[in-house]
Amino acid sequence: MTAKTGRKTARSGKTGRSTDKAAVRALLEHQPHTYAAEAGIRLRNTPAPLYQMLVLATLLSARIKADTAVAAARALFDAGFRSPRSMADATWQQRVDALGEGGYRRYDERTSTMLGEGAELLLERYAGDLRRLREEPDPRAALLDVPGIGPTGVDIFLRDVQGVWPEFAPYIDDKARDGARRLGLPTAPGKLGGLVDDRELPRLADGLVHTALDQPFADEVRAAARAV
Incomplete structure (x- = not known):
């Protein structure tokens, strides 16, 4: 009985991580650039x-x-x-x-x-x-x-420069965590950061903020993730 429960838990954890990765892949496909890149x-x-x-x-x-x-x-x-x-x-x-x-x-x-x-x-x-x-x-x-530059400005700056100032990575601020919740993703910076390569962290953070601020965008990402 205990062994069965253990196997079920292991499979459930694996499925959860696969679901998280699918959501992150969908997010990155819908957020191909950081805000910095969009500004040139x-x-x-x-x-x-x-x-x-x-x-x-x-x-x-x-x-x-x-x-x-x-x-x-x-x-x-x-x-x-x-x-x-x-x-x-x-x-x-x-x-x-x-x-x-x-x-x-x-x-x-x-x-x-x-x-x-x-x-x-x-x-x-x-x-x-x-x-x-x-x-x-x-x-x-x-x-x-x-x-x-207030607290929001600090978050915006460090979200994108974490790619070149790695001591701040993974930088997942409150607004990005709001986006993670909307997609059903973990909100702990370490867990979110573990779902992508380090070079993708700024785009992930900006995509999560976009998700928090834009409900139609969030709906598109969720639909794409379910289709994976």
């Missing part, structure tokens, strides 16, 4: 892309659609504002115009001010290089000093 950022552990990710995190922190924030980030980068120095050297109006070009009109003026102040802070404190911030005793607290 090729994340590496070098100053420019790290800063660009911080800009994107600032834009995504506002109560605005993710695709609008991504479009606004692209517009800023296309305008040449790809580093703290170029962002600080731009005029307030130039930043406003670029944000408007990307459709980020509701928060454009306040965000232009925050981007300028944030760039100045990074230049003064870290010579514009976020790798120096990484060396701080508490990088999360240091990120919170940047204008426009």
Whole structure:
């Protein structure tokens, strides 16, 4: 009797893991890119892309659609504002115009001010290089000093940079866990991280956030997972 129960439990665990993997595969197929990649950022552990990710995190922190924030980030980068120095050297109006070009009109003026102040802070404190911030005793607290970056912004930034700052991986924040629950996946970061290769962690985290924020997207992923 005990042996039978043990075998049933083992099979159940195996089935559960297979179901989780099917859900994750479906999620990654529906989320082919991270938010960073959609904004044209090729994340590496070098100053420019790290800063660009911080800009994107600032834009995504506002109560605005993710695709609008991504479009606004692209517009800023296309305008040449790809580093703290170029962002600080731009005029307030130039930043406003670029944000408007990307459709980020509701928060454009306040965000232009925050981007300028944030760039100045990074230049003064870290010579514009976020790798120096990484060396701080508490990088999360240091990120919170940047204008426009609150706890949500920290989560957004670290979700994507965990691919190049592996000490933060697996980074699964509260919003990503909400998405995991919606798909019936485990919510513990270690268990979720174990379902993918390390290089896929940023895309998994962004996909889970997308799931939490978009019910039709979640329904599509669930349907695809059931079809596997």
